[in-house]
Amino acid sequence: MNDQILEHNKTYWNDHADLWFGVTALPELGVYFPDETELNLFGDVTGQRVLEICCGSGHSLRYMAQHGAAELWGADISQKQLENAERLLTESGYSARLFCSPMEDPLPVPKGTFDLVYSIYGIGWSTDLDRTFRHIASYLKPGGTFIFSWAHPLNYCVGYSTDECRVVEEPDGSFRLTRSYFDENYFTMPVHDSTVTFANHKISTYINDLANAGFLIQRMVEEHSAAAQADAPHSAKARRALLTPNSMCFKARRLPIL
Numbered sequence: 442m443n444d445q446i447l448e449h450n451k452t453y454w455n456d457h458a459d460l461w462f463g464v465t466a467l468p469e470l471g472v473y474f475p476d477e478t479e480l481n482l483f484g485d486v487t488g489q490r491v492l493e494i495c496c497g498s499g500h501s502l503r504y505m506a507q508h509g510a511a512e513l514w515g516a517d518i519s520q521k522q523l524e525n526a527e528r529l530l531t532e533s534g535y536s537a538r539l540f541c542s543p544m545e546d547p548l549p550v551p552k553g554t555f556d557l558v559y560s561i562y563g564i565g566w567s568t569d570l571d572r573t574f575r576h577i578a579s580y581l582k583p584g585g586t587f588i589f590s591w592a593h594p595l596n597y598c599v600g601y602s603t604d605e606c607r608v609v610e611e612p613d614g615s616f617r618l619t620r621s622y623f624d625e626n627y628f629t630m631p632v633h634d635s636t637v638t639f640a641n642h643k644i645s646t647y648i649n650d651l652a653n654a655g656f657l658i659q660r661m662v663e664e665h666s667a668a669a670q671a672d673a674p675h676s677a678k679a680r681r682a683l684l685t686p687n688s689m690c691f692k693a694r695r696l697p698i699l
């Protein structure tokens with residue numbers, strides 16, 4: 442079942458990679474969400490060996506290079522995304538070691554050596570969070586940092602139509618509870634001329650799976666950006682972002698012993 446989901450999503454990303462060129466990349470961390478220049482979660486990455494999970498079109502890897510990272514490594518399930526990443530990085534004068542692999546499988550990277558593993562709007566595609574986090578912990582040095590952003594689980598529960606893939610506001614300006622927060626079953630959503638399938642995990646699932654994989658959570662962010670306030674007069678999505686989070690970000694440290 443999970444293999445079918447991975448294959449389905451991979452086809453989507455291969456067919457639509459160009460539409461996502463640079464769309465969810467550092468310094469952006471999420472939708473109506475403060476960016477890295479505001480949050481400074483990554484700190485100084487100078488000289489670091491960094492690995493991006495779900496590296497997409499390579500824009501976040503380029504950001505890392507521009508901020509002094511010494512070695513760029515990336516992985517993604519989509520060959521087409523990796524071709525775009527390779528081209529972007531080469532044209533920008535950087536090189537990266539890129540692997541085409543689902544994050545649920547172990548990557549052929551040197552274990553226990555990365556200062557930083559991160560993922561910008563990628564982790565929620567995992568069909569096995571527990572396994573994915575354990576792999577990520579194994580790539581990091583003891584004390585190494587793992588940062589990821591993804592849609593906040595409430596994004597898909599409050600005023601959201603998964604049938605239409607959009608925020609839905611009631612005529613009186615309220616937002617209905619449209620999905621149970623406790624429902625972690627896979628669902629399929631239309632995107633462009635296709636569909637994608639994933640599960641909406643509870644915050645406790647992320648926290649417990651991080652803890653089980655050997656991570657100490659250092660920070661979790663679930664704020665909205667100033668842009669939500671500015672766009673609120675003309676955007677239901679922005680109005681909702683003032684009431685409930687669209688995105689979230691975790692920063693965790695790998696404990697010395699896994």
Ligand SMILES: C[S@@+](CC[C@H](N)C(=O)[O-])C[C@H]1O[C@@H](n2cnc3c(N)ncnc32)[C@H](O)[C@@H]1O
Nearest residue numbers: 454466495496497498501518519543544561566
């Ligand atoms: C929103 S994009 C991330 C973009 C990236 N942050 C950037 O800087 O371009 C999500 C990526 O996750 C990848 N992906 C989806 N499911 C995956 C999986 N199970 N394992 C690895 N990558 C996956 C997609 O191919 C896509 O490139």
